Every structure is written in C-alpha cells, then in structure tokens.
Amino acid sequence: MANPNIVNVTSIYGNTAYTTPSSTAVNTSWTYNGSTALTGLTPSASSVNRINSIVVVNTTASPVNATVAISNNATFGSGTAYPLASTIPVPAYASLIIVDKANGIYVTENQSIGVTSGTSNALTFIASFEVIT
Helix, strand or coil, X not given: CCCCCHXXXXXXXXXXXXXXXXXXXXXXXXXXXXCEEEECCCCCCCCEXXXXXXXXXXXXXXXXXXXXXEECCCCCCCCCEEEEEEEEEECCCCEEEEECHHHCEEECCCCEEEEEECCCCCEEEXXXXXXXX
C-alpha cells in the first residue's frame, strides 16, 4: 500500500528521531525509541509518517551548514532529492527549525529524508513525527 487512507486511521504513534552525522555525506540513519534504527524516516507499506518538526542544533563554536531533503525513493540517493533546506548556516550553539507543525510533511513508503552536515559531528537533527496506520 503506497499511501494509506488516513481518514480510516486505526492508530497514531508519536515518535522523536535523531541523528548526528559523523561525516559530511548524506545521512539517512535516524534513531528513535531507544536504539531502533529508522532509515530515512521511511514508514512501512501500511503506514505513513507525518513529520511535525525537524530541528537542527549546532553544538560547536562555529557556524555549520545544514541541508535537509526529501527523496522520491525509499533509498535516499537512488531517486531525486528535493531540498527542504539547502546549505543553510546554523549559527554556533544555536538551533534552526526546518519543518514545524504549521508546514508538516507526509513521508510515504516510497520516500525518505536525508540530512547533511557541513562539518562532521557538529549538527544534531531531531524530528518529531507520527506513524499513522
């Protein structure tokens, strides 16, 4: 099921996922619910993820560029990436809101979200999302 009908919802589970890229390559590995890996925030075939927020936090003393993109493929990099934020400098010891509840997005099973940090281990990306089935 590529896009479930969310009018007939049976469950909505709230989650928070996070990642701190250890390199400057695109990162799609997010962690949520302790140590469970969630690749690219891609849901299963019977669910859809509603991304309520994506916040980027710079934990260093220098500005660092952040990029967040949604791909039209469940494997990020195999499809076309469409930027939600492209090479935006995050000031030292500051945070930047990329997505908030007012402009939330849905991610279906054939999509994924990737993030890029301009400096290794400098940015933490935090996403609040709902798994809707």
